Amino acid sequence: LLSPDGGLGVTIFEEMTTLALSTGAINLGQGFPDEDGPDEIKAAAQTAIASGANQYAPGKGLPVLREAITAHQQRFYGLAPDPDTEVLVTTGATEAIAATLLAFTQPGDEVLTFEPFYDSYGAIIGMAGATHVTAPLLAPDFLPDLSALEDVFSHRTRIVLLNNPHNPTGAVFPHHVLAKIVELAARYDAIIVSDEVYEHLTFGVDHIPIASLPGAADRSITISSAGKTFSFTGWKIGWLSGPEHLVSAVRTVKQFLTYSSGTPFQGAIAVGLGLPDDFFTGIASTLQHKRDILAEGLRAAGFGVYVPSGTYFINVDTAPLGIRDSVDLARRLPGLVGVAAIPVPVFCHPQGAERTRSLLRFAFCKKTSVLEEAAERLASLK
Ligand code: PMP
Numbered sequence: 001l002l003s004p005d006g007g008l009g010v011t012i013f014e015e016m017t018t019l020a021l022s023t024g025a026i027n028l029g030q031g032f033p034d035e036d037g038p039d040e041i042k043a044a045a046q047t048a049i050a051s052g053a054n055q056y057a058p059g060k061g062l063p064v065l066r067e068a069i070t071a072h073q074q075r076f077y078g079l080a081p082d083p084d085t086e087v088l089v090t091t092g093a094t095e096a097i098a099a100t101l102l103a104f105t106q107p108g109d110e111v112l113t114f115e116p117f118y119d120s121y122g123a124i125i126g127m128a129g130a131t132h133v134t135a136p137l138l139a140p141d142f143l144p145d146l147s148a149l150e151d152v153f154s155h156r157t158r159i160v161l162l163n164n165p166h167n168p169t170g171a172v173f174p175h176h177v178l179a180k181i182v183e184l185a186a187r188y189d190a191i192i193v194s195d196e197v198y199e200h201l202t203f204g205v206d207h208i209p210i211a212s213l214p215g216a217a218d219r220s221i222t223i224s225s226a227g228k229t230f231s232f233t234g235w236k237i238g239w240l241s242g243p244e245h246l247v248s249a250v251r252t253v254k255q256f257l258t259y260s261s262g263t264p265f266q267g268a269i270a271v272g273l274g275l276p277d278d279f280f281t282g283i284a285s286t287l288q289h290k291r292d293i294l295a296e297g298l299r300a301a302g303f304g305v306y307v308p309s310g311t312y313f314i315n316v317d318t319a320p321l322g323i324r325d326s327v328d329l330a331r332r333l334p335g336l337v338g339v340a341a342i343p344v345p346v347f348c349h350p351q352g353a354e355r356t357r358s359l360l361r362f363a364f365c366k367k368t369s370v371l372e373e374a375a376e377r378l379a380s381l382k
């Protein structure tokens, strides 16, 4: 399995999806929906392709998409980045993360993430030659201990890279945690990079963009992606926003990573960002229902279940089943019962891996019939 510190092997998602395919298991590992997003977004991409939008887009993104990104932020958060200078379209959130870290770090700089952390963070911090320091998120609510967080900040902290709502734990950071992060970033003059790809996938709690807190906007890059909100993970359209002095540095790096991103998909995602409010509330309530079905099934199968406030992932503790090692279980589970999942320790450095040794992540962005079938299969573990 991949060690998330830049020992670059095959990603855990690739490994577990390959295993699911070869065993015919239900894939609750890699997070991708098994149903496509709205038809009007698909139709917009098809029309764009048919009408010749097939050559390079401008490096910073099609104006129509940058304007839609600003309008979306205005509508939901009252934020208004200038579409011309403060918004950049990227090839998925993955490129936004990579370009941002490459733009602002050099060897010796520290990048602070919470742990567990999304796998590309560790790999890109390693590629940038920066030093990765972590602050743990602790069960049951997977929020940071604020005094421990204070201890890991220092004058070497160049970037605090947060992910809210958080993959893999499903935590949604409340205002007081975000305020502490802003306070510490200001104290140590660090840049805040906030990966908010699950911004619309929260259940009964509001997502608060960190850039909306006093004192945050001028030092923050906020990242999002069409993959999660619109269920088009394969289109790889992401974006970031922030003050011009930060966004222009990231744009410089992006020129040499991909130069520009998929032209016909950009216009289609602009259509998506303009959908009425009930589309956005609808995806959250549909997912909440799926969450509850899978949570119930996992409970019935004997796992300890941590019900998430956001994302499309549920973490379970395997210890109540007498299983201590989730990495070993994840490798065996597809063959054993026909379900694939992702072990949480792979999102950690060694100490964190020890702390999360019996945690396993299941994705619930699947048809309810698939979740019910998975729950039935998992029941045979007991
Ligand atoms: N950040 C997080 C927290 C993710 O879970 C993901 C993937 N789903 C990404 C970034 C990557 O997003 P994209 O597919 O848009 O590159």
Ligand code: GLN
Residues within 6 Å of the ligand: 011, 013, 014, 029, 030, 031, 032, 167
């Ligand atoms: N973000 C998705 C997950 O966490 C997978 C993305 C990928 O395969 N790189 O499952």
